Amino acid sequence: MKRFINYRNYAILALLSLFFTAAYAQDAKQLLLDGNEQYAKGSYQEAVTNYEKVIKDGYESAALYYNLANAQYKLNRTAPSVYYYEKALQLKPGDKDVKNNLTFAQNMTLDAITPLPQNTFKKWNNSVLGLFTTDGWAIMTVVLIFAFVLTFIFYYYTVSSGLKRLLFTVSFAALAVAIISLAIGFQSASHAKNNIQAIVWSAEAQVKSEPNLRSDEAFVLHEGTKVRVLEETDEWKHIRIADGKEGWITTTDIKEL
């Protein structure tokens, strides 16, 4: 009898925690909705507060980041708007609205950096990688594997030879694309791991040639500029900008994506 009661208690606990998680998520959704309402009314600062609270509660979405970036843009805050548009693009690469508004935010940045030319292969490779997030490639792989297995089993059991040939071709085409998708997924995952990017947060930041205050200034950056983080020490980050120039910037001057 005692053992039975214990199971029931565990079940109740599990249900309660599920309920609270759902309720908590519901709270976050409400904050997002409130933020959207305030944006609609033109109360951009209140909207920002609500959006940021959602993030603090541990929730995110491409739409949330995009809306937050919009609100920051309306408040003329360069670095936060660029930053959150880029966060939105991380979750939904290729989103037209985000890319469109990002260009507006980038017009508030001061640095004019001419990027190094990319060779054609690298450009093509990056555009393929940019189609989906790593998890997007993962989902595509799974779907294609299912397609392969289903069509292969149908091929195996079909009697008519014409249909059999078609199914065989389709199934192995699906397998081939699945393998490609998996390979791209691996590349995407390693690319994300090795390619840490950040946005300059301070209005003006000195980039030094060494990770200390004594060394020469290499160049100056302003808020909203995108940089790539190569390595880091306690207080400094080794960065590279689009035209290939490198230097050390204090950690507090930038915010990683």
Add this chain to the structure above:
Amino acid sequence: MTITSDEILIEVENGPAVAANSGDSNAVAKSNVIAKDQFKYINSDTELHSITEDSFFGSTTFWSLVGGPLLLIPLAIFIGGKRRAYKNDVKGNRLRKADKLARKYLGEAKRNLGDQKVFYLSLEKSLHNYLKAKLNIQTSDMSKERIKSLLEQRGAQTESTNEFISLLESCEFARYTPASIVAMQQDYEKAARVISEIDKQL
């Protein structure tokens, strides 16, 4: 004397579109004024997910979803093979079924193997029962020729039907002529065999 003023923000009516590269680009290249671009409104989608560190790619769920279905293939092939074997065995099953059938009908006759009159009576009855069950007709009043033609209509071979008819004749003769136990045994086994064969042919 230098006078510094605060930063003045200038609102540009139609924002120039910046052709920015996605992907690896760290660039901000300012170019191309495209007058039509408008600052887009917020997104009303309320889907939220928790900010987790673990990505789906490479997780155990991922690999099991990839590997699991692949295991279905050898499983399907194995099941296909088993099904074919079973189907072939169905012939064996039908054989056994036919034999059981014969035994069912002849069971009573078998019990009466000692008593000639009763034996042949029940043998005749079981032959007629079999016909009744298989051809769905009352054959007791039919002539042997009619029975023969009906059986052949349903696909029975001539040899088997002839044997069947001869058995019916034996049952009739047995009313008048004495028969040995051996003959009864032989007739019993013949009946079992013929019923089994006809059943396969129908």
